[in-house]
Amino acid sequence: MKPAEYTVSEMRDLLDKMSGMYNIARVVNPMEARVLEIGDDGRVGMSDKCYKVWGADQRCTNCSSTTACISGCHREKKEHYQDNVFNIHSNPVKLIMDNGASYEAVVELINITSDSEAEAPEEENDRAAENVGGAAARYYAYHDNLTKLLDIDAFYEFAREKLLDTPDTEWTMVVSDITDFRMINNLFGIGRGNEILIKAAELISELTERAGGLSARIRDDRFAMLIPGDSFSREDLDDIARVMTEYGSNGVYKLRFRFGVYSIGDTVIPVSVMIDRAKTALATVKSDAREAVAYYDDEMLRREIFEHRVISRFESMLNEGRFRMYLQPLTDENGKPFGAEALVRCIREDGTIVPPADFIGTLEDAGLIHELDSYVWEQAVRQLSLWKGTEREDLIISVNMSGRDFFSMDVFEVLTGLLDRYGVSRDKLRLEITETALIDDMDEVNDVILRLRDEGFYIEIDDFGKGYSSLSMLRNIPADMLKLDMGFLHESEDDVRCRIIVGAVIKMARDIDMDVLVEGVETERQLRTLAGMGCRCFQGYYFSKPLPVEEFEKRY
Ligand code: C2E
Ligand code: MG
Ligand code: MG
Numbered sequence: 001m002k003p004a005e006y007t008v009s010e011m012r013d014l015l016d017k018m019s020g021m022y023n024i025a026r027v028v029n030p031m032e033a034r035v036l037e038i039g040d041d042g043r044v045g046m047s048d049k050c051y052k053v054w055g056a057d058q059r060c061t062n063c064s065s066t067t068a069c070i071s072g073c074h075r076e077k078k079e080h081y082q083d084n085v086f087n088i089h090s091n092p093v094k095l096i097m098d099n100g101a102s103y104e105a106v107v108e109l110i111n112i113t114s115d116s117e118a119e120a121p122e123e124e125n126d127r128a129a130e131n132v133g134g135a136a137a138r139y140y141a142y143h144d145n146l147t148k149l150l151d152i153d154a155f156y157e158f159a160r161e162k163l164l165d166t167p168d169t170e171w172t173m174v175v176s177d178i179t180d181f182r183m184i185n186n187l188f189g190i191g192r193g194n195e196i197l198i199k200a201a202e203l204i205s206e207l208t209e210r211a212g213g214l215s216a217r218i219r220d221d222r223f224a225m226l227i228p229g230d231s232f233s234r235e236d237l238d239d240i241a242r243v244m245t246e247y248g249s250n251g252v253y254k255l256r257f258r259f260g261v262y263s264i265g266d267t268v269i270p271v272s273v274m275i276d277r278a279k280t281a282l283a284t285v286k287s288d289a290r291e292a293v294a295y296y297d298d299e300m301l302r303r304e305i306f307e308h309r310v311i312s313r314f315e316s317m318l319n320e321g322r323f324r325m326y327l328q329p330l331t332d333e334n335g336k337p338f339g340a341e342a343l344v345r346c347i348r349e350d351g352t353i354v355p356p357a358d359f360i361g362t363l364e365d366a367g368l369i370h371e372l373d374s375y376v377w378e379q380a381v382r383q384l385s386l387w388k389g390t391e392r393e394d395l396i397i398s399v400n401m402s403g404r405d406f407f408s409m410d411v412f413e414v415l416t417g418l419l420d421r422y423g424v425s426r427d428k429l430r431l432e433i434t435e436t437a438l439i440d441d442m443d444e445v446n447d448v449i450l451r452l453r454d455e456g457f458y459i460e461i462d463d464f465g466k467g468y469s470s471l472s473m474l475r476n477i478p479a480d481m482l483k484l485d486m487g488f489l490h491e492s493e494d495d496v497r498c499r500i501i502v503g504a505v506i507k508m509a510r511d512i513d514m515d516v517l518v519e520g521v522e523t524e525r526q527l528r529t530l531a532g533m534g535c536r537c538f539q540g541y542y543f544s545k546p547l548p549v550e551e552f553e554k555r556y
Helices: 008-018 050-054 064-071 122-142 152-165 181-188 190-211 234-248 271-282 298-312 314-319 360-365 369-387 411-422 435-440 442-454 471-476 487-491 496-511 524-532 549-555
Strands: 004-007 024-029 034-038 044-049 075-081 084-096 102-114 171-178 214-219 222-228 257-263 293-295 323-331 337-347 396-401 429-434 458-464 481-485 515-519 537-539
Touching: 004 008, 008 024, 008 034, 008 084, 008 102, 024 050, 044 050, 044 152, 050 075, 050 084, 064 075, 064 084, 064 102, 152 214, 152 222, 152 271, 171 181, 171 190, 171 234, 171 271, 181 190, 190 214, 190 222, 190 234, 234 257, 234 293, 257 271, 271 293, 271 298, 298 314, 298 360, 314 369, 323 369, 323 396, 323 549, 337 369, 360 369, 369 396, 369 411, 369 429, 396 458, 411 429, 411 442, 429 435, 429 442, 435 442, 435 458, 442 458, 481 496, 496 515, 496 524
Parallel strands: 004 084, 257 293, 337 396, 396 429, 429 458, 458 481, 481 515, 515 537
Antiparallel strands: 024 034, 024 102, 034 044, 075 084, 084 102, 171 222, 171 257, 214 222, 323 337, 323 537
16 A cells, blocks of 8 residues: 655644644654654654653564554554553655655554553563563664674664764765675575675674774675764775675685665665665676775766656656657668557656656556556557558557556456557557566466467567577467567677577577567668578667657658
8 A cells, every 4th residue: 555645844734733633643763763853944853762752761562653664554552651551553654855755654643541450461561571681682682693783673773873863973874785695605505605794794893883883784695884974985895895705705706795885965864765875876886897886876866756756746747748658660671660669758847858767667666567558558559540541550559568567457458448449450559578577477477468469469579688588488478579689789799609699599580480670770780780680670779769759750
């Protein structure tokens, strides 16, 4: 379920209203166990530990707000303190900050009743039991067993404590991981994998202790470090990377340690978001790059805000026509088009154009991609119906499908419904599905593809050669066309082996009665080579970039 969204001022109004109905109405960040404070000027700040209000001195077990935040659903819990019962209603929300970024939080509505008769409830016994164990129990509750570093929950809480205790310090968040860590476990066994993690933890905690910071193991091979900005040094990170490579490599495997760095500007954002930003930077360190460190920059922030915006304002952006279908011609070797591929773009308020790579994955993760896809399909079908009776009548349009579409809607119904509604015949709208989508969810998707093909749709396998192309997929999926990705020809145009492979794939596809189209053709030379290999269909910048529909119509 999607949590309700509130701007900061809406949140203030809500809390005002609710405080008339409940003894306590507040908004909390449960991961950090903190109450958020909204000032009269609309600024958000961090206030007390949330559990202080019922007199506890550490995190509650089974915190209803943490589960509400994770599940996205309302949760309830009672906390007992002296003669009072705190009846807590935890409602997950999204708080939209002034710059458009949004953070998960929980609105807690609490009624306090007096209950002197009540027996000590179970949770209180739990806490009592924890206190009996004292320091030891507490240690295990907060630390990762293997590396003895803090675990992620403790890190959220203690990092916030540090940030609040030192308002004048500028802090840096660093996240590290080991590329292909799974390989270590597979090649050398879990025991060796553990040794490597312990060694990494030693180096990392040495560094953060020296700097007066904090470190944690936040997942598998991922570590987080909070380091005061003036003690942060790039050399320290390079040193760790070097020592780890020496320690963990052998003749066959070279261990690579990498870091993502985020200089914390605004300390009000949740610690989890600071970690996410460092992770975003981390993801840009290529596994084969010589540089082991990457920094979170303005462009990444811009993208992050755009992603939040796309999800939170998706419906209205769709209605405002911000998502537009562009058309890229599909041609023969002379550049004469037989159709076009529909490629979506998002047009920002300021007119700048955002490519699909910046939002398709985000929409897939948010479970919204089927709405965008069915929208683009409708644009395409509408265009085909407009072309009827004109000189463009013979053109086809090819649309992209996400693997997720098959789980979110009845793809068959939607497509046949659209074509019937606009009176367009089945063979005019071609369907592109990537090999990865086919491989990941083979059985579920396969059935629908078979029915679509029986119904008269033309099916294309997109991006063949980009991922781990499998011959059994080709055997199982009855597709009409293979769209071969130029990717590996770009890298080594002269590579004879490469050309032999491409030639063989083209021949094989034709032998099993599939058409072949090569996408990504950029040069005359590529075109000639491919045509010489028997390829008849092309798509690429050599002929044209994707164009707005009007421009496509003008040109073709
Ligand atoms: P795709 O389906 O493989 O589309 C081809 C991509 O290659 C397009 O990128 C196109 O602009 C680009 N391209 C075409 N010719 C050349 C060339 O000569 N050189 C190079 N370097 N690139 C070329 P685009 O438009 O950025 O789309 C990227 C991907 O986003 C598409 O890859 C497709 O997987 C996805 N996508 C686009 N529109 C939609 C959509 O409506 N729904 C879904 N689910 N995915 C979409
Ligand atoms: Mg495509
Ligand atoms: Mg493609």
